Amino acid sequence: MIHDASRSTLPLHLEADLCIIGSGPGGGMVARVAAEVGWNVLLLEAGGFIPPESMTQREEEMIPQLLWAGGARASADHGVLIHQGRGLGGSSLHNLNLCKRIPAPILAAWQRSRGLEHLPPEMWATLYAEVEARLSVSAVPRDQWNRHNQLLEKGCNALGWRGGGLRHNRTGCVGSGFCELGCAFDAKNNVPKVLLPPAIEDGLRIATRTQAVEVLHADGKVEGVFAVALDPATGRPLGEVHVRAPRVCLAASATGSAALLLRSNLGHQEGGVGRTLHLHPAVLAAGDFDEPVLAWKGIPQTYECTQFLDFDSGATPTAPGTRTWIVPAFAHPMATATLVPGFGTPHRALMERYAHLAVLTAMVHDTTAGRVSARSEYEVRIDYTPNADDRRELAHGLVACARLLFAAGARRVFIPTDPLITLQAGEPLPAPEHLRITPDRCRLSAVHPMGTIPMGDDPAQAAVDSRGRHHEIDGLWVADGSLFPSSIGVPPQLSIYALGLHVGRSIIAAG
């Protein structure tokens, strides 16, 4: 059952066969697998349970509940805004349902560099097939592509660039367009809808409003978890929660899981926990069209431009314009207003074009290694400054977005750098090398943190093996995007569900 720990008498002392920290795709899948075989499983989630009936489609109400730090989590230099999901279901509550597999060259490169005896590419294929079936993944029918996505397709076709439709995990979608604020119509085939109800029937216990602080261990063995119950109104700690468990699985995201290990003195010198953060940094450009685009209506992302994502030349291609993925990205008024530069009358003039704007985002398959550290008992610090190669790729992506928007019919294009760049149709585009990607001049965003506890079968190289099992601490497991040994260049949710399935079964097999 789902319990709100803030309503319990504190301190709370609990026991379980397995304690899972984090209820996103990784933790949710581990919980499903372990509950299925009858284990006493306790799932801890820092956020609340937000059923569809509580989703209001209002930004000011939903964002503080669905995202860490009220949506204001950022790198330490404020150069990258990092959206990470909170609430029962983690990022599966607010994500846009994109389902893509990790490209084969990346899996092959991991195999070569990290071993991964327990997770060869052919096993990924099997896991993906099973996850896709469980989540009812399918291509979004063309008649459900909104005008915003049709414009990206039009731009790709006009330029002869590669592109295509996307696959999603949604059923019964009414196309309200509020996916990033949680689905009030319960159309997302996500953790709370697909995985948790049957797991609860099998006995799963969930403690919401419970934030793990530290993994407790002694003599090379896991003993449990120290956590705190959080006040629903303020998010402040109310009291202690002690969980005694012989097995603990971290699934608190690439930032949360790494911070937990570090806070638990399990930094692993060689494996470098927290030192290899990738997050697919992204830039965006907006096109102003004569026609109303009404981009907030309908499914947000159904078409992709893959012209500049070239995995055929390797897992991490080096030529400019080979690591960039372009999709539509639109926001509701509050978030849009923070992305539009300036203030006063000029800002208002741009906002008045809201209904006529199309926005494209260029997301980079990054080589930068950022860093996650524990900021306090409850917070994380994220240091991430794109390296020169990634800055070049981001600048290239901005220009590519502008070309697509003009090719689709935009009469002007805005590149929201400081100062704002406004380009008129027919005007020469800026050269990528003239665009300055610095924290104060070009705000980046990221929604895919990964790679902070990269798996590897050699204990000298990695903290956890390719089953997600910690090399040094018996009973400690990891099951989220932390495990990726590099950036993956595609949205990660499907792969994190797959890892959850793989790690969950490995935990059961280990007994």
Place this chain on the structure above:
Amino acid sequence: MTAAATALIPDTPGGTWPAGPTPLEIARNADRYLMALPPALLREVRGLLLFLEHGTWLTFHWPRFTRLTPAAAAAHLQRLHARGGTQRLIANGIRDLCMSAWYQDPRTWPALGYEGPLVVLPANVARRADGLPSRPGRYDHLIARQPLESIPAPTKAISR
């Protein structure tokens, strides 16, 4: 916040711009948002507001920020922004707070052509402790009626 909002979002614009929240309402909206931020972020926001209030001399304005005219306050923010680096981030931070607080108000939406959410709730809908609506739903049977209780006697005490 009210002084910044007055400077950044003039409430008597020309054209068809409708009435929106007052500067005080903007400040209240911002307050509600800030209430749930983690302590480290709140410390940064506090520092930002202190710098804003007392850092006017950096742009050769002698009164503190809240005593500047809206035009002078806007000019101060513009200059901070133009200097780049941390000062630009501070100007952007206060701007983001004001813009978020302005555009969350439905009175500002008609000028954008935005109709708002499809979900329409009765004004008197019951609210949970986190502020979200509390309504009967299809997952109610999964919610425990009783709070989670401690095990009677832990088999072995664990400590940090």
